[in-house]
Amino acid sequence: MSSSSNHSHPVRVRFAPSPTGFLHIGGVRTALFNWLYARHLGGQFLLRIEDTDLERSEERFTSDIIASMKWLGLNWDEEPIFQSKRLEEYRAKALELVARGLAYKCFCSEEEVEQMRVKATAEGKKPMYDRHCRDLGLERHPTEPNRPWVIRSKTPLAGYVEFTDLIRGPIRVENTEIDDFVLIRSNGAPTYNLSVVVDDVYSRMTHIIRGDDHINNTPKQIHLYRALGYEVPLFAHLPMILGPDKKKLSKRHGAVSANVYRSDGYLPEALLNFLARLGWSHGDQEIFTIQEMIQYFSFDHCQKSSAVFNVEKLLWLNGAHIRGADPKRLASIVAEDYSDHFAGIPQALSRLKTDLGARIVSMVQPKVKLIKELTEQVVPLCTPGAVEVDASGLKWNKDENLKAATQAAVQRVLDELSKKVAASGVKSGSDPVWGGTPSLEEVGMNHEGVDAYLRQVGEQHGVKLGDLVQPMRLVVTGRMVSASLFDLMAILPWDVVETRLRKIAAL
RNA sequence: GUCCCUAUCGUCUAGAGGCCUAGGACAGCGCCUUCUCACGGCGUAAACCCGGGUUCGAAUCCCGGUAGGGACGCCA
Numbered sequence: 001m002s003s004s005s006n007h008s009h010p011v012r013v014r015f016a017p018s019p020t021g022f023l024h025i026g027g028v029r030t031a032l033f034n035w036l037y038a039r040h041l042g043g044q045f046l047l048r049i050e051d052t053d054l055e056r057s058e059e060r061f062t063s064d065i066i067a068s069m070k071w072l073g074l075n076w077d078e079e080p081i082f083q084s085k086r087l088e089e090y091r092a093k094a095l096e097l098v099a100r101g102l103a104y105k106c107f108c109s110e111e112e113v114e115q116m117r118v119k120a121t122a123e124g125k126k127p128m129y130d131r132h133c134r135d136l137g138l139e140r141h142p143t144e145p146n147r148p149w150v151i152r153s154k155t156p157l158a159g160y161v162e163f164t165d166l167i168r169g170p171i172r173v174e175n176t177e178i179d180d181f182v183l184i185r186s187n188g189a190p191t192y193n194l195s196v197v198v199d200d201v202y203s204r205m206t207h208i209i210r211g212d213d214h215i216n217n218t219p220k221q222i223h224l225y226r227a228l229g230y231e232v233p234l235f236a237h238l239p240m241i242l243g244p245d246k247k248k249l250s251k252r253h254g255a256v257s258a259n260v261y262r263s264d265g266y267l268p269e270a271l272l273n274f275l276a277r278l279g280w281s282h283g284d285q286e287i288f289t290i291q292e293m294i295q296y297f298s299f300d301h302c303q304k305s306s307a308v309f310n311v312e313k314l315l316w317l318n319g320a321h322i323r324g325a326d327p328k329r330l331a332s333i334v335a336e337d338y339s340d341h342f343a344g345i346p347q348a349l350s351r352l353k354t355d356l357g358a359r360i361v362s363m364v365q366p367k368v369k370l371i372k373e374l375t376e377q378v379v380p381l382c383t384p385g386a387v388e389v390d391a392s393g394l395k396w397n398k399d400e401n402l403k404a405a406t407q408a409a410v411q412r413v414l415d416e417l418s419k420k421v422a423a424s425g426v427k428s429g430s431d432p433v434w435g436g437t438p439s440l441e442e443v444g445m446n447h448e449g450v451d452a453y454l455r456q457v458g459e460q461h462g463v464k465l466g467d468l469v470q471p472m473r474l475v476v477t478g479r480m481v482s483a484s485l486f487d488l489m490a491i492l493p494w495d496v497v498e499t500r501l502r503k504i505a506a507l
Numbered sequence: 508g509u510c511c512c513u514a515u516c517g518u519c520u521a522g523a524g525g526c527c528u529a530g531g532a533c534a535g536c537g538c539c540u541u542c543u544c545a546c547g548g549c550g551u552a553a554a555c556c557c558g559g560g561u562u563c564g565a566a567u568c569c570c571g572g573u574a575g576g577g578a579c580g581c582c583a
Binding site for chain 1: 508517582
């Protein structure tokens with residue numbers, strides 16, 4: 001690739017969102033690529049809050065951005081910069097440019113400028129300010145001393161700007177295409193193009209990595225770097241993320257706060273993995289740990305074209321990352337992010353945190369795609385006593401004989417296994433929270449044992465294994481779909497299993 | 508409208524002139540496995556936008572067209 005240029009000093013990059021909305025997927029992707037690049041090269045990654053738009057910036061959005069970044073693990077290396085605290089700086093730089101003849105005060109009203117744009121459009125030209133005040137060199141309006149003014153850049157009238165994008169290669173724009181854009185608004189606040197340049201210089205940024213909706217701003221900013229006498233950094237413009245309709249991602253596509261993905265049950269590394277693969281690749285590899293992403297990241301393998309956000313693949317990736325996660329960690333995520341599922345059952349929450357809780361999680365985790373589902377499966381398994389069931393889906397509802405035979409078989413299971421537990425001589429279970437009774441496993445009957453035993457009972461009562469298992473699964477787990485019943489029967493304290501199995505007779 | 512950018516299966520992508528009768532993944536379909544649901548395994552269908560060049564040879568390079576996206580704010 002082109003240009004590692006003269007920037008031999010350590011890489012410094014930033015993510016610079018404006019707090020006018022939640023941190024959405026597109027923002028996360030931009031943050032991620034900056035972060036990966038910095039971490040890959042051992043450079044610094046900074047966070048800057050671009051809150052120069054006083055009307056639309058809101059503190060709650062700043063909080064959302066910071067919370068989301070933290071959840072995702074996209075950590076920054078220096079104190080975040082808030083542009084609202086540096087307003088004087090931008091103003092001073094703009095005034096300096098006016099003094100040096102590189103910018104000027106403009107007294108045209110917004111209505112007048114709007115007319116110019118209408119006129120230009122009618123002439124088939126780009127709607128631009130017609131530079132009315134450019135060469136007047138006015139300090140104040142001749143007839144209206146209090147008339148408000150803005151500061152505009154004095155964009156060169158001829159020539160062109162060219163830069164080499166790290167992802168797209170050379171991009172060239174004629175200066176005639178560039179407006180005399182506003183630097184300082186009539187209320188004294190700076191506009192984006194000014195503050196971004198002043199701050200990127202202030203923070204000694206070496207690379208500007210951002211969405212490609214900023215390609216058109218880059219030439220303006222390059223003019224500013226030059227006017228201000230600064231070294232121009234390197235640019236990398238990332239392709240956009242599109243909704244399923246191939247339009248810019250918006251709220252209607254469910255592109256809400258990254259925090260929503262947290263409550264929906266996505267793992268941060270899964271979301272990051274998914275976003276990394278949207279526009280970047282490393283051969284055929286699909287599943288990456290954070291470390292691998294950092295290790296392999298490079299602009300050489302970044303895509304130039306935009307990508308459609310595909311929830312199905314994110315879901316699959318999330319399942320893959322859940323499967324590979326440490327059960328103890330998953331248990332604590334369930335406990336922290338889904339505490340509302342434990343409302344009224346504090347025992348379940350404490351049981352979740354035991355070794356047995358982690359074992360339960362490990363049996364459910366290979367089967368779910370979302371932490372939410374994991375939670376829904378795990379809660380009843382950690383709850384003491386019987387759980388509510390809905391027996392309407394059972395096959396025996398259509399077959400009285402099957403129902404009678406199954407109930408008889410389960411009764412026998414109850415009798416024989418209770419006897420076995422009592423006869424084992426094992427007085428109490430090893431789990432400190434679950435207390436009381438040992439599990440079947442603790443009296444010598446593991447998964448295989450339960451398997452063989454239930455097959456045998458089913459055969460003797462003329463009930464197919466599947467027909468015997470489903471009602472048992474329902475009362476033991478509270479659901480028609482669950483982790484392996486044999487596993488669960490083996491590891492749960494026998495009294496829990498017994499209590500629940502007794503409900504079979506009443507169905 | 509003007510300017511900028513982009514263009515491989517439905518989607519994410521591999522591909523840096525011959526290794527491509529175009530590979531992987533998700534989703535789909537079929538089968539196997541199976542105590543449910545998943546997972547897993549095997550298989551199947553599915554793409555180089557079009558037209559010109561350059562070259563012995565082009566998905567790859569160049570030009571044009573077309574299509575899509577983005578920008579054109581005293582938003583960022």
